[in-house]
Amino acid sequence: MTRIxxxxxxxxxxxxxxxxxxxxxVEASNIIASSPKSDVALLEQAKILGINTTHExxxxxxxxDIVFIAVKPPHVSKVAxxxxxxxxxxxxxxxIALGITIRNIEALLPSKSRVVRVMPNTPAVVGxxxxxxxxxSACLDGDSxxxxxxxxxxxxxxEVPEVYIDPVTGLSGSGPSYMFAAIEGLADGGVKMGLPxxxxxxxxxxxxxxxxxxxLETGEHPAVLKEEVQSPAGxxxxxxxxxxxxxMRGLLINAVEAASNRSKNVGDQNLPRQSIPDEAxxxxxxxxxxxxxxxxxxxxx
Ligand SMILES: NC(=O)c1ccc[n+]([C@@H]2O[C@H](COP(=O)([O-])OP(=O)(O)OC[C@H]3O[C@@H](n4cnc5c(N)ncnc54)[C@H](OP(=O)(O)O)[C@@H]3O)[C@@H](O)[C@H]2O)c1
Numbered sequence: 001m002t003r004i005x006x007x008x009x010x011x012x013x014x015x016x017x018x019x020x021x022x023x024x025x026v027e028a029s030n031i032i033a034s035s036p037k038s039d040v041a042l043l044e045q046a047k048i049l050g051i052n053t054t055h056e057x058x059x060x061x062x063x064x065d066i067v068f069i070a071v072k073p074p075h076v077s078k079v080a081x082x083x084x085x086x087x088x089x090x091x092x093x094x095x096i097a098l099g100i101t102i103r104n105i106e107a108l109l110p111s112k113s114r115v116v117r118v119m120p121n122t123p124a125v126v127g128x129x130x131x132x133x134x135x136x137s138a139c140l141d142g143d144s145x146x147x148x149x150x151x152x153x154x155x156x157x158x159e160v161p162e163v164y165i166d167p168v169t170g171l172s173g174s175g176p177s178y179m180f181a182a183i184e185g186l187a188d189g190g191v192k193m194g195l196p197x198x199x200x201x202x203x204x205x206x207x208x209x210x211x212x213x214x215x216l217e218t219g220e221h222p223a224v225l226k227e228e229v230q231s232p233a234g235x236x237x238x239x240x241x242x243x244x245x246x247x248m249r250g251l252l253i254n255a256v257e258a259a260s261n262r263s264k265n266v267g268d269q270n271l272p273r274q275s276i277p278d279e280a281x282x283x284x285x286x287x288x289x290x291x292x293x294x295x296x297x298x299x300x301x
Contacts, residue, residue, distance in 0.1 A: 002026060002146070005064030006033040007057045007079050008071035009042045012096055015124040016068065017051055019154030022127070026150075034060045057082050061091070066146070069095040069105075073266050076100050080108035087113055092143055094133075096120055098169060099267025102136040102162055112138045116147050119168045120154070122176050129155030130172040134162035170260030178255055179208060 004026055006013040013033060020026040028050030034057050035042045043053040054060060061067050061083035071079055076097045087093070087109050094116045095105050102117045109115070115136035123129045131151040135144050144159055151157035160168065183204040190200030215222055230237045243249075 004031045005060035005067045009033040009035040013070035023153035066092045099263045114139045124154035131157045132160045132168040166263040167260045169263035170256040174259040
């Protein structure tokens, strides 16, 4: 069975590990996770799941077929350098770090290292995540399938060209936060109109869940579904009018744009200068890529 390692045992690492174990795809005893000595509490949580733990990142790397880098972006350069001297061609490195490109990570590892970049999101904790991933040029046939299988244990997973990863970050990576704000706002509206707070939150959350399921299960464009709820002079069009007056769709577009740009900037700020590709060279390399219209889609089990 595949041995999985996590360098960094924070929120995303634990969410992914839980999904891998719960699906039966990976046994807990085949997972090892590291954290700094200051993070004993996190490793205790990992131990409860039956995961092996260590404070040595090199121990994770030595004992894993797939090594996840699950630390914050400022720590990526350091941990990649720590494992670089012993990183083997038969290992796969999967980075979930915000903004750090495949090319940046490859530059920190031996040549021809197999690198995959993933942008997961926090609903992975409840098995309802949305992850997009891109594979590096040195990856082997089958690497994409393995990553797809693993990520599908915590929700929807899709392979995309790497130029999509920053926009994915702005949309689905940060999106849960936007939707929590939407739930809070809807619930406040319910409270203003006299509903109890807990009932308002539940109704708001189920409303988002139901709307999302309708989009996915009917395959209809959201505009069609939106119009179906609006009867002439009915209450919904009055509500929509207020949302349009406040510029809701424009605000969401702005949010995705701002978070996408932030992802790109964070990556550039958190790596040594020599590993940041030349801007002109990078844009020349990325422009010709066409959207992958045959991307794989796999819903959670
Ligand atoms: N959370 C999200 O919504 C989300 C979504 C998509 C992608 N990501 C990405 O996933 C990565 C992890 O995020 P997270 O939310 O799981 O962060 P987190 O909860 O802060 O976990 C990161 C862990 O890595 C540890 N760490 C720091 N330096 C280390 C080192 N040298 N060796 C080993 N472990 C080290 C941290 O310990 P200390 O606390 O002691 O520093 C912390 O426990 C980030 O790069 C983030 O951009 C997160």
